[in-house]
Amino acid sequence: MVRASRGEMTPGMWRREAGTVMRRAGALPERSGASGASSAVVAEFRVVPAPTEWPPHAHHLHELVWVRGGTLTSRVGDRVFTVFEGHGLWMPAGVVHAGRATGGARFHDAFFAPDRTPIAFGEPKAIEMTPLLTSLLTHLARTDLDEAARLRAESVVFDVIRPSEHQLALRLPGDPRIDAIAEALLDDPADGRSLEDWARELGSSDRTVTRAFRRTTGLSFAQWRQMLRVHRALMLLSDGWDVTSVSESLGYAQPSTFIAAFRRVMGTTPGAFFGATDPVSGRTPEPLSPEIS
Template sequence: MRESFVIFAETETPPAPLEWEPHSHPLHELVWARGGTMTTRVGDRIYTVSEGEGLWLPAGQVHAGRLTANVEFHSAFFSRHRTPVAFAAPTVITMVPLLESLLRHLARTDLPSDARERAESVVFDVLQPSGQQLRLQLPGDRRIDPIAETLLNDPSDGRSLDEWAQLLGISERTITRAFRHTTGLSFAQWRRVLRVHHALALLSEGWDVRTTSEMVGYAQPSSFIAAFRTVMGTTPGSLPTTS
């Protein structure tokens, strides 16, 4: 990024799923995807960003991530010292059409300085957090971390609290209290949010609702749709379709 730029944007479309190892940038970064989803892990939180949303990452924030294949991946870098609007923590941003158009415009390197300054000022006016901050808090408690890791790898795992308690040699009450203390959710609520995170990626890859519901552990599509609505406030069928 040139020092004269407050904002510089770029785009790529990887032909295969793209994964990033943990890394950070010296600049603030806003990332978003068109035609799919992006999953980003920041410390003990996982963010799933779908069509129409982006993720703001403060300068120096270590993060890792995954992008589905054949998806337009966009990133915009913001000067650390010349950005009047900045968020201190990772924040889901509403990618309204005007914001996205402006950032695409700012990807040009031949813009006159006055035109660039005008576009940048409007970006700061429309850069707003989303009302839906979809993130999954990981427990970070060694007593229940095996549950979290198992479900992250296989969200369809349907073992009950009793079965997990027997496997781990602890009580159901201990598991319940540990989830509440570390994530603010019950075990059932936490698993539901995790399954919706996975479902968003599957749906964006073109899987239908019935197949997606089975892949994330629901025997009936109606149960999956109800869980999805509880977490997202809408149904899977209302999501933007990809071509």
């Protein structure tokens, strides 16, 4: 398998792939439909032809973003969220976030007017993109709906939108005693240095490093590294890598060890996780116009 060349490091996320397109957050879609009435929910979708990043930005509307055929990674403060097939990420209005989508992903956006949205998620939240919810939002992407049809669809969206059981967020330490460890592992998740190796390299004690990880992330060093590797595995598997190649890339001695680690975090094997087919079909999105960073 040919692997992407290593490029510039993206702060607090993953190493930027060669050929990554940088895009500014564009204007939000119009909230007026065929009748001219203002909409509570507007949706749009398109194909991201190359790995694409959006620098930190915020919206005055709530945003729900999801992808098919790829992954989206979003940095919000000290957390990194990975959005994968069947799940979306709710971003409250005004929250600053950055994002990265894998090349070839079908990228979907829905924006919700805060004053007309009777649901409240006060923080970024993974959302379960059920076939019904996805179909409704695809329906709302149409520009020819009359006001009555739009209101009916919006009311059902508000009824069925629910948080996902998989709140896959990786909390970054933000502690100068261990930030070097997090940065090195974000740069190379296969780095196999042990807790003792790191403590010795940083001139610290095992206990100090252990306590720092527990206090800042809620996880032990081993758990945090395992979670990070699963985040990275989701991206690679979505890009079409096979399990053996992903296992090698992440530093596992053999695929069975990687599969067991993946199961511990996700509750199923990589093959079963990515074996489900997309139950929802829709229009073929238009590609984004390329921009060179």
